[in-house]
Amino acid sequence: MNKYRTHNCSQLRETDIKKNVVLSGWLHRTRDHGNLLFIDLRDHYGMTQCVIENNNQYFPILEKIRPESVIKISGEVIKREKGTENLDLDTGKIEVKINSVEIISESLELPLPVFGEQNYPEDIRLKYRFIDLRREEMHKNIVLRSKVISFIRSEMLNLGFLEYQTPILTSSSPEGARDFLVPSRLNPGKFYALPQAPQQFKQLIMVSGFDKYFQIAPCFRDEDARADRSPGEFYQLDLEMSFVEQEDVFNVVETLMIKLFKQFSKNKINDEKFPRIKFSDAMLKYGTDKPDLRNPLVIHDITKTFSRPDVKFEIFKKLVNSGSKVRILVTKDTSKKPRSFFDNLDKWAKEQGASGLAYFSIEKEESIFGKGPIGKFFSEDSIKEIMKISGAAVGDSIFLSCGNDKELESILSLAREKIANDLNLIDENKFAFCWIVDYPMFEMDQKTKKIKFSHNPFSMPQGDIKKLNLNNPLEIKAYQYDIVCNGVELSSGAIRNHIPELMYKLFSIAGYDKKQVNDKFSGMINALSYGAPPHGGIAPGIDRIVMLLAGQKNIREVTLFPMNQNAQDLMMKAPSTVDEQQLKEIGIKLDTKKINS
Numbered sequence: 001m002n003k004y005r006t007h008n009c010s011q012l013r014e015t016d017i018k019k020n021v022v023l024s025g026w027l028h029r030t031r032d033h034g035n036l037l038f039i040d041l042r043d044h045y046g047m048t049q050c051v052i053e054n055n056n057q058y059f060p061i062l063e064k065i066r067p068e069s070v071i072k073i074s075g076e077v078i079k080r081e082k083g084t085e086n087l088d089l090d091t092g093k094i095e096v097k098i099n100s101v102e103i104i105s106e107s108l109e110l111p112l113p114v115f116g117e118q119n120y121p122e123d124i125r126l127k128y129r130f131i132d133l134r135r136e137e138m139h140k141n142i143v144l145r146s147k148v149i150s151f152i153r154s155e156m157l158n159l160g161f162l163e164y165q166t167p168i169l170t171s172s173s174p175e176g177a178r179d180f181l182v183p184s185r186l187n188p189g190k191f192y193a194l195p196q197a198p199q200q201f202k203q204l205i206m207v208s209g210f211d212k213y214f215q216i217a218p219c220f221r222d223e224d225a226r227a228d229r230s231p232g233e234f235y236q237l238d239l240e241m242s243f244v245e246q247e248d249v250f251n252v253v254e255t256l257m258i259k260l261f262k263q264f265s266k267n268k269i270n271d272e273k274f275p276r277i278k279f280s281d282a283m284l285k286y287g288t289d290k291p292d293l294r295n296p297l298v299i300h301d302i303t304k305t306f307s308r309p310d311v312k313f314e315i316f317k318k319l320v321n322s323g324s325k326v327r328i329l330v331t332k333d334t335s336k337k338p339r340s341f342f343d344n345l346d347k348w349a350k351e352q353g354a355s356g357l358a359y360f361s362i363e364k365e366e367s368i369f370g371k372g373p374i375g376k377f378f379s380e381d382s383i384k385e386i387m388k389i390s391g392a393a394v395g396d397s398i399f400l401s402c403g404n405d406k407e408l409e410s411i412l413s414l415a416r417e418k419i420a421n422d423l424n425l426i427d428e429n430k431f432a433f434c435w436i437v438d439y440p441m442f443e444m445d446q447k448t449k450k451i452k453f454s455h456n457p458f459s460m461p462q463g464d465i466k467k468l469n470l471n472n473p474l475e476i477k478a479y480q481y482d483i484v485c486n487g488v489e490l491s492s493g494a495i496r497n498h499i500p501e502l503m504y505k506l507f508s509i510a511g512y513d514k515k516q517v518n519d520k521f522s523g524m525i526n527a528l529s530y531g532a533p534p535h536g537g538i539a540p541g542i543d544r545i546v547m548l549l550a551g552q553k554n555i556r557e558v559t560l561f562p563m564n565q566n567a568q569d570l571m572m573k574a575p576s577t578v579d580e581q582q583l584k585e586i587g588i589k590l591d592t593k594k595i596n597s
Contacts, residue, residue, distance in 0.1 A: 004072055004104075010046025010090050016077045021096060023048060024072040024104065026134065027065060029115045037062055039098075041073065044139075048091045050075065052098040062101060068114055068131070070105040073098050122556075127570040129561055141558045144264065145546045149216055151263060152237055152542075155256055161212040161239060166201035168194060168218070173520070178222035180232075183586040194220035197539060200524050202240040203458065203496055206535040207527045214239040216542065222567075227554045228488055228544055231567035234555075236491070237545075240537035246479050246495055249536050250274070250435060253483060257540075261431055264549045270294070270432035274483070278438045283405070287413025289439075292487030293432035295420040299412050300390040301327050302400075310379035316358075316402045326402045327412055330390050331419060334397040335361035335371065341422075342372065345399065348418065354411040358400040362392060374400075417487075431548065433485045438462070441476040442509060452510050455480045458503070458524070459494035460536075465502060473509045483540065485548055493538025500528045 004024040012021065025043035032038075037059060039050045050073055052059055065071070075098040086092035111127075112120045114134045125132040132138055153163070172179045172193040179193035195201075197219045205213045217238040225231040241248060258272055270293065282289045285298050303325045306317050316326055334341070342359050349357040360375035362368060362383060370378045378386075392398060399419070401411055420426050441461050443454040451473055459478040461468060468476065479495035497503050503525065507517045518525055546558040556562040563569050583589065 008045040009041055009043040009048040012048060012077055012091050012094055012096070014079065014093050017079055017094060019077045020074070020099075021077055022072065022074050023050070023096065025070070026114075027062075027067055027069050027071055029067060030062065032063065038095075039073075041071070041096075042134075046090055049080075049086070049089075049095040050098050051095050052101075056098065058098065058101040061103070062098075065103065066107045066109065068107040068110055068134070069103065070107075072102040072104055074100045122564065123570060126556075126562065126564055129571050133560070138557070141546070141550045141552065142560055144550055145542070145558055145560075148260065148264060148546050148549065149542060151260060152256070153216070155259060156214045156237075156239070159212075159252060159255070161214040162210070163215055164205060164210070164213050165215060166195070166198040166205075166217065170195050170201075171523075173200075180220045180222050183588055185586045188587040196221050197236070198238050199456075199458065200521070202238055202537060203524065203535065204527050206240055206242045206496075207498075207530075207532045211242050212239075213241075213537075217539070225563070225565045225567070228547065230543060230555055230559060231563050231565070235542040236539040237542060238537070238539040240535060242533040242535045244495070244534065244536050246437070246481065246536065249493060249495075249538055250481075253538060253540065254433075257433065257483075257485075260545070261549065265431070267429045267431050270430050274433040274435050276435045276437050279436055279440070280438070282436050283409055287409040287411075287416060288487075289436045289482060290484050290487055290489045291434065292417070292420075292426070293434055294426050294430050294486060295416060296425055297329055297331070297416045297420055299327050299329060299408075299416065301325060302386055302389055303327075305382055305385050305389070308379075308382050308385070311377065311382045313358075313374055313377035316400070319402045324402050324404060325408060326400060327408050328386070328390060328401075329399045329412060329415060329419065330392045331397045331399070331423065332393075333395050334423070335363055335395045337397070342397070345415070345419065345422075349401075349411055349415060352411060352414055354401065354407070355403075357411075357415060358402075359397060361397040362387065362394050364394045368394065370398075372397075428551075431485055433483065436482040436484060437480075438477045439480040439482075440474060441478040441480075441506070442473045444474065450511060454478075455492060456494045457507065457510070458496050460497045460534075461502075461506070465499070468502075470505060470509060479536070481538070483538065488544055488548060490544050491538050491540040493536065495534070495536035498528055498532040498534055500525055503528070 004022070006022045009023055009025050023041055025041045028040040028042040028047060030037060030039050035054045037052050039062060041048050041050050052062055073096065075096040077094050078097050080093055080095050110131065112124050112131060114131060117135055117137055133142060169182060169192040172181065172191065173196065177196055179196065182192040182194065184190045184192060198215065198217050202213055215238045217236055218233055219236055220233050223231065254274055258269060261269055279289055282291055284301065287299055303320055305311060306320045306326055311317065320326060346356045346359065358374050360370035360372035360378065363371045368380045368383050369375065370383055386392060386398065399415065401408055440454050441459065442451050445452050455478065459480045462477040462479055480492065481494065482492050483490045497506065504514050504517055543555045543559060547555050550558050552558055561569065561571065
C-alpha cells in the first residue's frame with residue numbers, strides 16, 4: 001500500500017463509510033469550532049473535509065499549522081451530520097474523522113492566499129506562480145489546457161495526420177518578429193535562431209513526400225506582450241497538407257474546432273459552417289480583420305450622401321471634398337437614451353485620439369427628422385437615403401466619423417466594441433467563428449512608402465499564374481486566410497508558393513534580389529527545385545484556444561509559467577547575467593558602457 005494515501009481527496013463517498021483511510025495533501029483552510037477543528041484537505045483531484053476533536057493529541061499541531069502546509073492524515077470515513085452536507089463537493093456527504101497526523105512539509109507565511117480566489121497584483125502572482133497555480137480557477141485552467149492538447153492530438157490522428165518534430169535551433173529569418181538568437185560555440189561569430197514558427201520545415205516535410213503533418217509546436221518571438229499574446233514563447237497546432245486547395249484546409253480546421261469547442265464548452269457555436277469574409281469587406285464593415293461576429297453592429301459608408309445639396313453639415317462636406325470618407329454605426333432603438341449616453345461616446349472617441357463621434361437620432365412626427373446636435377443639417381430625403389444604405393429605422397441613432405480609411409477603421413472598430421459592451425449586445429455564451437480571406441499579397445509600408453509582403457511571403461498568389469500582372473502588385477490577392485473567433489485571431493494560414501521562379505518574382509517586388517532569396521531561404525528554394533507538391537496549412541494558437549474555452553481575457557491565465565509584460569520570468573529570475581567564462585566560450589564580449597548607460 002502507498003504510505004501517503006489510500007485514496008485521493010476527491011474519491012471518498014458514502015460507500016466508504018467506516019473505512020480507515022490515509023489521505024495526503026495541502027491544508028486548504030481550517031475552521032475552529034472550539035472543541036472541534038474542521039480541515040479542508042486538498043490535492044490535485046479535489047477536496048475532503050476532515051475533523052479532529054480537541055482531546056486528540058494532534059489537535060494542538062493542526063490548530064497552529066499554517067495554510068498550504070502538506071500533511072498526511074489517517075482516520076475513519078464518517079457520514080456528515082444532516083444539514084452540513086456540501087453538494088458542491090464530490091466528497092460533500094462524508095468527512096474523515098482524524099486519528100493521526102504527520103506533517104510532511106510546513107509552509108512559510110503565504111505571500112498570497114490560495115483560499116478565496118482573491119485578485120492579487122500580477123508581479124506577486126508571477127513571482128510565486130507555484131502558489132498561484134494551486135488556486136482552484138488556475139488549476140482548472142491548466143488541467144483544461146492539458147485535456148485540450150490531448151484531444152487535439154487524438155483528433156488529428158483520426159483525421160489522417162501524423163505528428164513530426166521540427167528543429168528548435170535553426171537559421172534567422174528576415175520576415176516577421178524579432179528572432180531570439182543563440183550563439184554557436186562551435187561556429188564562432190555565428191548564431192542560431194529559435195523558430196518563430198516551423199514554417200519552412202513543415203513545407204519541407206511536404207516536399208519530402210509526407211502527406212499530412214501536425215505538431216504541437218513551441219514558437220519563439222521577441223515581441224511585446226498583449227492580453228492575447230505571450231512575450232517570448234507560445235504553442236500552436238501546426239499543420240500542413242499536400243495536394244490541397246484552400247477549402248480542404250478549411251474543412252479540416254472546421255471539423256476539429258467544432259468538435260473541440262463542443263467537447264470543452266457548453267457555449268453555442270454560432271454557425272457550424274464558418275462564414276468566409278473578404279479582407280476588404282471585413283475592414284469596411286467591422287474596421288478590423290479580427291471581427292467579433294457576436295456584435296451585431298456594422299459599419300456603413302455614406303460618403304456619397306455628402307454630395308447632396310440638402311446635406312448642410314459643412315465640416316464633413318469640406319473634408320469629403322478633399323478626399324475623406326464618412327462612415328457610420330447605427331444603434332437600434334436608442335433615440336430615447338439620455339443625452340449623456342451620446343455625449344460620453346463623443347468624449348470617449350476624443351480620448352482615443354479621434355476628433356469625436358458626431359451623432360443624431362432618427363425620429364418621426366409629421367415627417368422624418370434628425371434629433372441631436374447635427375440632426376438639423378440633414379433633410380428628410382438625406383436621412384431616408386442613410387436609412388436605405390444602413391438599414392436604420394425610426395428610433396435608431398446614427399454615429400458618424402470622417403477621415404481616411406485607416407483613421408475610420410481605427411476609431412469605428414473601437415466604437416463598435418465599446419457601444420456593444422455599453423448596450424450589452426454581446427452574447428457571452430456563444431462562439432462566433434469566421435474565415436477572413438482574400439488578403440492582399442502586398443501592402444505599402446506607411447513609413448518607407450515601399451512595397452512589402454502583407455502576410456506570409458511564401459503564399460501562393462490567386463489567379464492564373466502565367467497571366468499574373470506584377471506591374472500592379474497591390475492588386476494581387478493571395479491564398480492567405482485567418483481564422484477568428486469572438487474577435488480573437490486564432491491563426492493565419494496559406495496555400496504555399498511551391499514554384500521557385502514565381503517566388504523570385506514576388507520577392508523582387510518586396511526588394512529582395514535572387515541572391516538574397518537564395519541566401520536567406522536556401523533550404524526552401526533548393527527543395528522546391530526538386531519537385532514540390534501544391535501544399536498549404538495553418539497553425540491555430542493553443543494558448544488562445546484555451547483562453548476562449550476557459551472564458552479568460554488574458555493568455556497568462558491559461559499558461560503554466562508565463563513571463564510578465566517586460567518578458568521577465570519573475571519566479572526563475574530570467575533573463576539573467578552569465579559569467580565571463582561562459583561568454584568567452586562563445587566568443588561574445590559585452591558592451592558594458594551601453595548596458596550601464
